[in-house]
Amino acid sequence: MRGKNHAASYAAKTGVNILRKYIIKRLLISVLILFCVTFIIYALIRCLPGSYVENMAQRLSTAPGSKPYEEWLAQLNASYGLDKPIIAGYGSWLLDFFRGNFGDSWRFTVPVIEEFKSVIGISFIMGVISFVIELAIAVPLGIVAATKQYSKTDYVISAAALTGISLPTFFFATLLQLVFAVKLGWFDTHGLVGRDYAQLSAAGQVLDKARHLVLPVLTLAIVSIGSLMRYTRTNMLEVLNSDYIRTARAKGLNEKKVIYHHAFRNTLIPLVTIIGGSLPGLFSGALITETLFSIPGIGFASYQAMVAGDIPFTMFYLTFIAILTLLGNLISDVLYAVVDPRVRIA
């Protein structure tokens, strides 16, 4: 027996080693992918017509007594580093990136990192809160709908989910504004802070911000609950029809134990992939919601930067999202192995 225990602990140790090796391997591959992704993004941005520099040259050349457009263009190109071919330009961007020098944003005329810091916080908070709400509502509802398949409860939940999926964000956000801000007057329609924000105490300021976040978070959550709920329901149904659930019932376990112990643990497996995959979503902001509620978040800022052709900011933002996406994939793969004993990482 001792030999067996020894073998088991040995297996566990090698398991950890294999996992570490796997993660390192995946990280190395991710770096390679990242090079390709950033290069493609850079090349695409450079190829876009109506760049930031062209617009600026246009504007400057129309001023009275100014140099002609071509001269301005050449001068600006040189000063913004756009006279280099794409590959060389990418090379110098990459070099700066590794030095930790992300450049200054052209659109916001401050260092990229500074602008990023000022907008990411609020988007992240919104993302996390709405994601937690989404999970807390969608997963239990999905389970209830599955366990009571074809009952009235199931029909009501499924219909509500379908409504949630079909509602466009802008429509739903406007509807919320109309009902809760305009008609009922509970919340402000726009903005992150109220008019008297400056006069409030510290706690009051936090509360004020929270109050302004209610409608945007609600919009984000409700619009995405539907699909996650349906996903949970489908998976739960599949699990509930499997043989081992019948075995669990045959053991004499009560329905609660069967569903929340035996079935839920299996439903968790596909859910984990979704949760890992939503990591970049927490940081990417929500363009439409942020715009409609005038919340200065990353979604809105990145949109402005892209429209203006702001290469440093756009590159930084997209690289950031690419890193998060790759990391999210890795996390969901590792989590998969954690929740499903059949999955062995190799």
Add this chain to the structure above:
Amino acid sequence: MAKTKKEGYLSAKESRRISKENRKITNALEKKRKRKNVPESEYLTEMHDRNNAVEFDNLHTYFFTDTGVVKSVDSVTFDIPIGKTVGVVGESGCGKSVTSLSLMQLLQRPQGQVVEGEIRLNLGDKAYDIAKIPYEKMLELRGNVISMIFQEPMTALNPVFRIGAQLGEVIELHDGNGKDKEYVKKRTIELLEMVGIANSEGVYKMFPHELSGGMRQRVMIAIALACNPRIIIADEPTTALDVTIQAQVLDLLRNLKDKINSSIMFITHDLGVIAEMADYVVVMYAGRIIEKGTAEDIFYHPAHPYTIGLMESKPVVGKDVEKLYSIPGKVPNPVDMPNYCYFKDRCEKCVKKCDGEYPTEISLSPTHKVSCYLYDGVDADAAREVNKTERLDETEGER
């Protein structure tokens, strides 16, 4: 009715009407079942014979589907004596599994319902009627007094829990009163050893996917035997296994049954397995029992043309045949069965009387019963003789 249309066609109106009627019936049944605090007197009953572990009495299990009522089990009556093995045979879809699931109360509800009849379960000092027993009470019996071994060992164990946890769960549930974790673990490992798993400590920590099919079925058997049940339902326990493992598993079941003196309801369509395992055999066809008797009755003196057909369609070692016999035709559509012998259209020995209503049960001997017009009014011994000589002719031919 949609008789003029294609067979199996249902208009939307018809389908709506059916599902509405079904809902009315199932809702009433569900409501009755979901009552709280049902007095024990309502499901307390008397065994007709105290030597029986289970008595199925006129059991009707119906499925209320959107295409009509499927009478999966239609007036089934048979007993499972204490300490004996009863084999239930029949082709796929004849109601074998549904009968066993009725006993376990594991029918797919609300569509599947026991609508009539009794299932009397002998608990020694008293007897319960499973058809009327409330849900909470049933939980105490399942896995404890009645347990079940399923057909598919590959999928019957939960893939995300360790073997020890899945086996220990039953012990903890029914046998763990005031006992600590150590006891449960000790008993779990003991059970694993009992079903012939050598590396019991190792298997205790393993996940189901790390075991072979035969090993998993042993674990399933261990789960079924964990609380020394009075009755074990084995629903095709060896169908998914290869013959060597099959023989081992059957040996194991037989030995363990004797050890804890429980009865087995053995469901299979493998006649060879039945011959080896069963003391009594019940032959089912389209939801009804067409013939039942001791294993000797069924194997040496099969009476019903269907049973005879079944015997003929199994390969025999040493017998050289060009083409294996198969019963012509197929099982009739289970929706809205007519009230005549269901086997009539496939039967080679069909007589004029067969057009009449469903034949009643005829006793050929105290143990041997058959539902067939061929034996109606015929002297039982004579009928047996007829069949015996036929069989003898054949066996001589084989040699």
